[in-house]
Every structure is written in C-alpha cells, then in structure tokens.
Amino acid sequence: MKTATFRIWRGDAKGGEFRDYTTEVSEGMVVLDAVNQIQATQANDLACRWNCKAGKCGSCSAEVNGMPKLMCMTRMSELPLDRPITVEPMKAFPVLKDLITDVSWNFRVKKKIKKFKPRPPDALDGTWRMQQQDIDRVQEFRKCIECFLCQDVCHVLRDHQMHEQFIGPRFLIYVAALEMHPLDTENRIDELRNTQGIGYCNITKCCTKVCPENIEITDNGIIPLKERVVDDFYDPLGWIWKRLKKMLNR
Amino acid sequence: MSDYETHEHDVLVIGAGGAGLRAAIEASAAGVSVGLVCKSLLGKAHTVMAEGGIAAALANVDERDNWKVHFADTMRGGQYVNNWRMAELHAKEAPDRVRDLEAWGAVFDRTKDGRILQRNFGGHKYPRLAHVGDRTGLEMIRTLQDHGIHQGIDVYMEHTILSLLKDGDRVVGAFGYERERGRFKIFRAKAIVLATGGIGRAYKITSNSWEYTGDGHSLAYDAGAELIDMEFVQFHPTGMVWPPSVSGILVTEGVRGDGGILTNKDGRRFMFDDIPASYKAQTADNEEEGWRYCQGDKNARRPPELLTRDHISRCIVREIKEGRGSPHGGVFLDISWIKQKLPNSAEYIKRKLPSMYHQFKQLADIDITEQAMEVGPTTHYIMGGVRVDPDTQISRLPGLFAAGECAAGINGANRLGGNSLSDLLVFGKRAGEFAAKFAKKNSLGKIDNDKIDITAREALAPFERAGNENPYQVQHDLQEIMQHSVGIVRNENEMKPVLERLKEFRDRANGVRVSGNREFNPGWHTALDLKNLLTVAEAITCAALERKESRGAQFREDYPNRDDALGSGGLGSARVSRAGDGVLAIADFSWAFDAQLVWHETTLQIQRKFVAARRRNHHARRVRYPGISR
Ligand code: SF4
Ligand code: SF4
Ligand code: FES
Numbered sequence: 001m002k003t004a005t006f007r008i009w010r011g012d013a014k015g016g017e018f019r020d021y022t023t024e025v026s027e028g029m030v031v032l033d034a035v036n037q038i039q040a041t042q043a044n045d046l047a048c049r050w051n052c053k054a055g056k057c058g059s060c061s062a063e064v065n066g067m068p069k070l071m072c073m074t075r076m077s078e079l080p081l082d083r084p085i086t087v088e089p090m091k092a093f094p095v096l097k098d099l100i101t102d103v104s105w106n107f108r109v110k111k112k113i114k115k116f117k118p119r120p121p122d123a124l125d126g127t128w129r130m131q132q133q134d135i136d137r138v139q140e141f142r143k144c145i146e147c148f149l150c151q152d153v154c155h156v157l158r159d160h161q162m163h164e165q166f167i168g169p170r171f172l173i174y175v176a177a178l179e180m181h182p183l184d185t186e187n188r189i190d191e192l193r194n195t196q197g198i199g200y201c202n203i204t205k206c207c208t209k210v211c212p213e214n215i216e217i218t219d220n221g222i223i224p225l226k227e228r229v230v231d232d233f234y235d236p237l238g239w240i241w242k243r244l245k246k247m248l249n250r
Numbered sequence: 251m252s253d254y255e256t257h258e259h260d261v262l263v264i265g266a267g268g269a270g271l272r273a274a275i276e277a278s279a280a281g282v283s284v285g286l287v288c289k290s291l292l293g294k295a296h297t298v299m300a301e302g303g304i305a306a307a308l309a310n311v312d313e314r315d316n317w318k319v320h321f322a323d324t325m326r327g328g329q330y331v332n333n334w335r336m337a338e339l340h341a342k343e344a345p346d347r348v349r350d351l352e353a354w355g356a357v358f359d360r361t362k363d364g365r366i367l368q369r370n371f372g373g374h375k376y377p378r379l380a381h382v383g384d385r386t387g388l389e390m391i392r393t394l395q396d397h398g399i400h401q402g403i404d405v406y407m408e409h410t411i412l413s414l415l416k417d418g419d420r421v422v423g424a425f426g427y428e429r430e431r432g433r434f435k436i437f438r439a440k441a442i443v444l445a446t447g448g449i450g451r452a453y454k455i456t457s458n459s460w461e462y463t464g465d466g467h468s469l470a471y472d473a474g475a476e477l478i479d480m481e482f483v484q485f486h487p488t489g490m491v492w493p494p495s496v497s498g499i500l501v502t503e504g505v506r507g508d509g510g511i512l513t514n515k516d517g518r519r520f521m522f523d524d525i526p527a528s529y530k531a532q533t534a535d536n537e538e539e540g541w542r543y544c545q546g547d548k549n550a551r552r553p554p555e556l557l558t559r560d561h562i563s564r565c566i567v568r569e570i571k572e573g574r575g576s577p578h579g580g581v582f583l584d585i586s587w588i589k590q591k592l593p594n595s596a597e598y599i600k601r602k603l604p605s606m607y608h609q610f611k612q613l614a615d616i617d618i619t620e621q622a623m624e625v626g627p628t629t630h631y632i633m634g635g636v637r638v639d640p641d642t643q644i645s646r647l648p649g650l651f652a653a654g655e656c657a658a659g660i661n662g663a664n665r666l667g668g669n670s671l672s673d674l675l676v677f678g679k680r681a682g683e684f685a686a687k688f689a690k691k692n693s694l695g696k697i698d699n700d701k702i703d704i705t706a707r708e709a710l711a712p713f714e715r716a717g718n719e720n721p722y723q724v725q726h727d728l729q730e731i732m733q734h735s736v737g738i739v740r741n742e743n744e745m746k747p748v749l750e751r752l753k754e755f756r757d758r759a760n761g762v763r764v765s766g767n768r769e770f771n772p773g774w775h776t777a778l779d780l781k782n783l784l785t786v787a788e789a790i791t792c793a794a795l796e797r798k799e800s801r802g803a804q805f806r807e808d809y810p811n812r813d814d815a816l817g818s819g820g821l822g823s824a825r826v827s828r829a830g831d832g833v834l835a836i837a838d839f840s841w842a843f844d845a846q847l848v849w850h851e852t853t854l855q856i857q858r859k860f861v862a863a864r865r866r867n868h869h870a871r872r873v874r875y876p877g878i879s880r
Binding site: 012026027028029030033039040041044045046047048049050051052053054055056057058059073075096097098100103104107110111115116118126127128129130131132135138139142143145146178181184 | 290291292293294295296298299349352353354355357359360363364365366382383385388389392396397399400405407430459460461492493494495496499500605608609612613614720721722723726764765766767769770771772773774776
C-alpha cells in the first residue's frame with residue numbers, strides 16, 4: 001500500500017505547530033479521507049469540519065499545500081506524495097482549534113444585508129412570472145456553498161484584516177444576487193459604497209480563481225455592482241430615473 | 251450541583267435542516283421567542299445534499315396533476331402503511347409551501363411561460379418536482395436560512411443535545427454542550443421541536459454525514475415517546491461505488507428522470523425484466539416509450555428506471571449477486587447514451603445535472619456526458635421515527651413535537667424521491683405553528699437538576715476511563731454489522747444474533763476512552779453519539795424482526811411476500827417504546843391512537859383536535875377517495 005505523510009497544523013488561538021502523520025493512501029482518495037483516517041486511528045481529537053463529502057456544503061475549507069481548497073474535493077492524485085502534504089486552517093479567520101476557524105463574522109455580515117423584498121405577485125394566485133434567461137445570472141450566484149474560500153484569499157481581508165470595512169467577495173455576490181433578482185425592489189447601492197466597502201476591491205480576481213463552484217465572482221458579480229455604484233453616484237438623473245422605475249414596479 | 255449557562259425560549263427547535271428552519275420561521279412568525287440548535291454551522295445540514303427537487307402538485311407542467319394524484323402516488327409508494335392523514339395534508343399543502351419559498355427569494359428553474367418548472371421523478375405520475383438544476387436542497391436551505399436570520403431567531407451553531415428534560419410527563423427543556431469549548435448548557439423551553447434528521451451513520455455505506463446518528467429518534471425514545479416504522483430504512487439505489495473513498499455518495503434520481511438508464515455488464519436494461527404488478531399499467535414496456543416520457547410526451551408512460559427506490563435497489567442487488575454487476579460491484583447508470591437522441595446532449599446534461607457532472611469529473615475522473623457511471627445502493631433515509639399526531643406533529647409527550655426525517659408517518663414503507671423536501675416544509679411549518687400555540691398556553695416547567703448532573707457525569711466519563719476502546723472503532727464495527735445483517739435483504743437467522751451483539755456493543759460503548767480535552771474534540775463527540783446509534787440500531791433490528799413480511803423497504807428472504815393483514819389503508823406500524831428500564835417494547839401493528847396519549851390539561855384545544863383526527867383515522871380505513879386513480 002502507498003503511504004503519504006501529512007503535516008497538519010495542531011493548536012488553538014494561543015498557538016500551535018505542524019505535526020506529521022503517516023497514513024495509507026487508497027485509490028481515488030481525497031485529502032478529507034486522509035484527515036478522517038488520521039482522526040479515527042491516530043489523533044481522535046483532531047478538529048476539522050465536514051458534512052457532505054461531495055463539495056456541496058462548504059464545511060471542509062482549509063489550505064492544502066498552501067492553496068485554499070475544499071478538502072473533500074482535493075484528490076490525493078493531484079498532489080506530489082514524495083514530500084509531506086501540509087494542511088492548515090484558513091488564514092483570514094481566527095483559529096479555534098486545529099483546522100477549524102471562527103467564521104462567525106460571515107454570519108454577522110450577512111445579517112446586516114437588507115433582505116429580499118419582492119414586488120407584488122404577478123398573478124392572482126399569488127405567484128410570479130420570470131423568464132429563465134433573466135434568472136441565469138442570479139442562479140449562478142446562488143450556487144454559492146458558503147465555503148468562504150474566496151473570503152480567505154481576498155487580500156483585503158487576509159492581509160489587511162479590514163473585516164469591519166469590507167464584506168468580502170462572498171457577500172458582494174450575495175448582494176449582487178439580490179440586486180439582480182428580477183422580483184426584488186430593495187436598493188442596496190448606498191451601503192455597498194459606504195459601509196460594505198466595495199471600493200476596496202481592486203479586481204485582482206483571486207476570489208474567482210479559488211471558487212469551487214466556478215462562480216465568476218468578479219466579472220459577473222463585483223464589476224457590474226461597481227458600475228451600478230458609479231452610475232448612482234455620478235449620474236444623479238439616472239439615479240432618480242431608476243428609483244422611479246423601481247417604485248413604479250412596486 | 252449544576253451551575254450551567256441557561257437559555258430560555260418559548261420554542262426550542264433542535265436541528266436546523268429544512269424542517270427545523272421551517273419550524274423556527276413559523277414559530278417566530280407567530281410571535282414567540284425561538285431558539286434554534288444546530289449540530290454543525292447554519293446552512294450545512296444534510297438538506298443541502300438533496301438534489302432532485304420538491305414534490306408539489308403545482309400542475310405547472312402537466313395540468314392533469316392535483317393533490318389527489320400526489321396523495322395516491324405517495325400512498326402507493328409507501329405501500330399503504332403511510333398515515334393517510336399526513337399524506338393528505340402533505341399533498342394538499344406542498345404547493346403553498348413551495349410558493350412561500352419563492353416569496354422568500356428562491357429562484358427555481360422556469361417553464362417557458364415563466365412559472366416554476368417541474369421534473370419527472372420515481373413514483374410520481376406527472377412531472378412534479380420543483381427544482382433548481384440538481385441543487386434544489388441548497389436553494390431551499392439557503393432561502394430558509396436567509397429568511398430566518400431576519401426573524402429574530404437565536405441560533406446556537408455547533409451545539410449538540412444530550413438529553414431532553416422533563417417535568418412530570420411534559421418535556422420542558424434540553425441539556426447539551428457547545429462543541430467549541432465543550433461546555434454544557436441548559437435550554438429551557440415551553441415547547442420543543444425535534445428536527446434532527448436521520449440515522450444513516452448506523453450503516454457503513456451511506457450518503458449521510460457524521461451528524462446523522464439518530465439523535466432525535468433516541469432523545470424522543472429516551473424521554474418516553476414512541477417510534478414507529480423503524481424497520482423501513484431507505485437504500486437509495488444510486489450511490490457512487492467507485493473510487494472506494496467516495497462510496498455511498500448520492501447520485502440524484504434526476505439522472506434517471508432526465509433519461510438515464512440502468513444496465514448490467516451485458517448492457518441489458520434489467521429494470522424492464524421486473525415491473526411490479528401495481529405499477530404495470532403506468533410503466534413503459536419499451537425503450538422508445540420511456541425516452542418519450544423523459545422528453546415530456548404526455549401520452550408516454552414512465553420508464554422502469556423511475557419505479558420506486560425500494561424496488562430498484564433490490565433489482566440492483568439481484569444483478570450484482572447473480573454476477574451481472576459492473577467491475578467495482580455496482581451496475582451502470584448511463585445518461586451519455588442520449589447522444590443518440592439529442593444533437594447537443596453534452597450541453598443538455600451539463601445544464602440539467604451540473605453538480606453530478608462536477609462530482610464525477612472531480613471525484614472519479616468520469617465524464618458523464620461520455621461514459622456510464624457505476625452505482626449501487628446506499629443508506630439514505632429512514633421512513634421511521636417519532637410517532638406524531640398528523641395535524642400538529644406533537645408526540646405522545648406534551649410539549650414535544652417532531653418534524654421531518656426524525657418524525658414518521660408520511661412515507662409509510664418507502665419514500666418517494668422529492669417527498670422529503672416537501673415533507674420538511676409542510677410538517678416543519680405545522681410543527682412550528684403548533685409548538686408556538688402550545689408555548690403560548692403553557693409556562694416554563696421545572697428543571698430536574700439531578701437528571702442534569704447524571705447526564706453531565708456520564709458525558710464526561712470517557713475522559714476518565716482507563717480502557718483503550720476507540721470510539722471510531724466501535725462506530726465502525728457497528729456500521730459493519732448493521733450493513734451486513736440488517737441491510738437491504740434481511741432474514742431472521744441473520745438478525746436475531748444482532749440483538750445479542752448489540753448488547754456487547756453497549757458494553758464497548760460504555761468503555762470508550764477519549765484523549766485530549768473538551769475543546770472541539772471530535773473523538774469525544776463520536777463517543778457521545780454512540781449511545782444514539784445503538785438505540786436506533788436496536789429499534790431497527792427489533793422492528794425488522796417483528797414485521798414478518800416484505801413491504802416497501804423491508805425485504806425479508808424468509809417472508810418474501812406482502813401480508814395484507816399487516817397493512818393497507820393506513821394500518822400497520824410497529825411501535826417501539828421504552829418499557830421500564832432498558833427494555834424495548836414493541837406494540838402491535840396499528841395506527842389507531844390509544845389511551846396512552848396523556849395530555850396536559852392546559853392544552854385542551856389541541857387535545858380536541860387530536861381526538862377528532864383519531865376518529866377520522868379510524869374511519870379512513872374504509873373510505874376510498876373517489877376520483878383517485880389506483
Ligand atoms: S477581486 Fe476583489 S474581492 Fe476578489 S479577491 Fe480581489 S480584491 Fe478581493
Ligand atoms: S463564492 Fe465560491 S468561494 Fe466564495 S463562498 Fe461561495 S462557493 Fe465559496
Ligand atoms: S464536506 Fe461538504 S464541501 Fe467538503
């Protein structure tokens with residue numbers, strides 16, 4: 001049987017170190033399998049999150065050989081086995097224990113974003129009509145599994161720790177999904193500029209590169225939002241017109 | 251003396267998947283304070299894994315559909331041991347529950363005229379599943395989550411409940427721990443809704459995550475509620491079988507709804523060889539007709555790949571046993587063949603089944619637009635659970651409600667695909683509504699500190715033991731034996747010894763030792779979950795032994811036929827409950843509610859409703875619905 005050595009970060013908020021574990025590798029194995037195997041046989045108290053094992057829940061985010069990844073979707077066959085594979089927690093969030101970080105900030109940020117507010121139903125039975133082509137984009141954003149890997153790589157959060165000023169790519173596309181929802185009548189543009197810090201994004205596209213759902217975060221989400229912000233700010237007449245249109249829609 | 255952090259709520263919901271979230275939303279909308287406990291982070295529950303869709307007779311795609319047809323499909327699929335009243339409420343209310351989601355921002359795929367699109371699924375006569383590609387569960391949980399966070403619900407993420415607290419007969423709270431620091435907490439509540447999901451971790455090959463250890467089943471049982479239908483464990487016919495590390499991961503039924511076919515190693519579509527009599531009239535008898543059905547031809551009948559899950563799983567097992575399986579011990583599921591029919595088939599498949607395409611590409615190096623998948627049955631769902639009143643979802647214990655997978659009744663002996671998400675919505679809402687009503691009529695109960703101290707001491711014992719039993723190993727061994735002896739094909743000779751073995755497992759579980767400290771320690775969590783797993787394993791095995799017939803998900807080699815005395819028309823569920831210390835009792839097979847249902851005086855209104863429902867229930871056995879196709 002082939003074996004591999006894993007160099008896993010063990011520790012908590014006070015500090016920690018990498019520790020080596022050697023484990024058997026079977027065909028088709030992913031990093032999460034190895035971590036679970038190590039947990040079951042050598043380190044029962046090794047903390048990690050996972051649920052679906054199929055890239056659908058966004059629980060198992062970590063940095064594998066320095067790359068932000070879903071452990072359950074990272075196959076061992078993609079990694080060189082001749083040297084230890086490092087596994088460590090995401091860096092943009094405070095460590096709780098081992099591979100687990102405190103991601104509660106994300107949940108707090110989401111709560112502050114104005115909720116969906118639909119126009120009155122289109123039909124007498126209380127339902128709406130939407131065309132598929134009008135919702136394709138929104139559906140793309142709604143694929144998000146909230147793994148927060150994009151948050152992890154965004155330099156505004158990771159390096160500059162501007163969690164108070166900037167909501168990060170995950171929540172920019174969350175806002176985008178609401179703003180582009182054909183039924184929504186809310187306006188979220190002012191806070192995008194003022195409190196949510198869209199201006200801090202300088203379109204490096206690092207977020208898009210790591211997104212396991214292949215969402216075009218920057219091109220399809222952030223850039224169109226930036227355009228809306230600019231329009232509203234520099235084009236007051238257009239702004240009034242759009243507000244009016246929204247009101248008429250209501 | 252206990253001195254633990256205490257939280258007080260009118261309604262406490264345990265579990266934050268579809269049912270729990272829906273219950274919490276409904277209760278808080280009724281103006282009571284709500285606490286929501288989840289074992290993982292919010293939005294990660296198993297509901298996100300649901301792929302196919304939400305079954306609801308919206309009749310957007312086929313105007314012949316209505317609640318009666320959905321009701322009949324559900325009863326037929328469940329082999330008539332469903333609680334008919336639940337099946338009725340479910341079929342009637344599912345369309346409105348789907349519309350709620352749209353009003354809260356869900357974005358379903360659309361029909362040409364802009365309405366919610368519906369797809370074909372096993373056992374459903376007409377295209378009925380509202381869906382978003384093959385990630386409907388994610389859409390549903392995210393919609394509920396994003397709506398719920400603005401409702402003022404207090405969410406306790408990464409908390410696990412160890413026991414329910416009682417004041418006399420009434421359930422008045424819960425005791426558990428938060429994972430991060432390992433500290434114990436007391437939750438006091440006027441009403442509690444269990445929505446903890448399934449038991450998949452009792453089996454080796456499963457689509458379920460680590461969380462699904464039968465917590466709600468076991469909490470309810472320990473508190474004195476009844477479990478029914480526990481023998482009915484659904485093995486989803488199509489889980490991945492290769493590579494080994496992903497075995498058990500679900501392959502949506504949507505693949506078959508969109509034209510996928512099952513073949514054996516000889517390339518034969520073996521599902522045509524065995525079509526049950528009750529489905530003959532509505533199943534295609536040739537490949538051409540089956541394909542036309544998948545393409546929306548209303549005059550065509552369903553292909554046999556869309557028969558019910560229990561039946562398909564057994565056919566697959568037969569093919570494998572008789573040596574006609576695929577190289578890695580499954581059979582082939584092929585959607586790529588449709589390139590013979592559609593010019594742009596690769597695009598079609600990627601659009602209809604994006605996450606399946608992704609999943610196989612990434613985990614198995616297989617391009618499903620070009621190659622067949624290898625699949626085999628995987629433990630997916632339990633039809634059995636807490637016995638509840640169909641209208642209110644209250645158990646026989648005042649103050650204790652249950653909804654979703656951990657409750658029972660709607661699905662009978664076999665659940666149809668798509669009926670789970672609708673079940674979560676319909677009965678999650680009802681549980682939340684009636685729990686709030688109950689809470690408004692009752693005050694907080696007395697908390698039993700002695701019980702709390704005992705639970706806390708037991709929970710910490712694994713840190714102090716001298717032994718070296720590894721909790722993961724015990725879990726693993728239990729999964730092996732359940733998979734092997736109480737799996738898809740059962741008989742008495744294999745199941746009897748399991749009961750003996752389970753006693754040994756109890757001893758082993760009582761001897762596990764965990765290392766490290768209380769802070770986020772998965773070894774400790776696994777040790778604590780063992781108790782629940784053993785309770786459900788025992789309940790499943792006893793119930794499976796007791797049901798001496800084959801019906802739906804229960805297939806007995808020694809009793810291969812259906813025994814009509816044990817079912818039909820809403821009769822026939824084995825009830826499992828605790829009788830005295832450590833003894834598991836099985837009552838007769840009957841849905842009729844009995845005098846054991848003790849009610850708190852202050853709940854008069856609900857009580858009257860309950861009795862009324864009971865009468866209707868008796869009555870129903872003789873009533874047939876005019877106009878329902880059989
Ligand atoms: S594109 Fe913007 S949001 Fe994305 S990583 Fe770069 S700075 Fe952050
Ligand atoms: S946008 Fe992509 S990377 Fe970011 S949280 Fe969502 S799924 Fe993860
Ligand atoms: S475990 Fe769900 S995304 Fe990895």
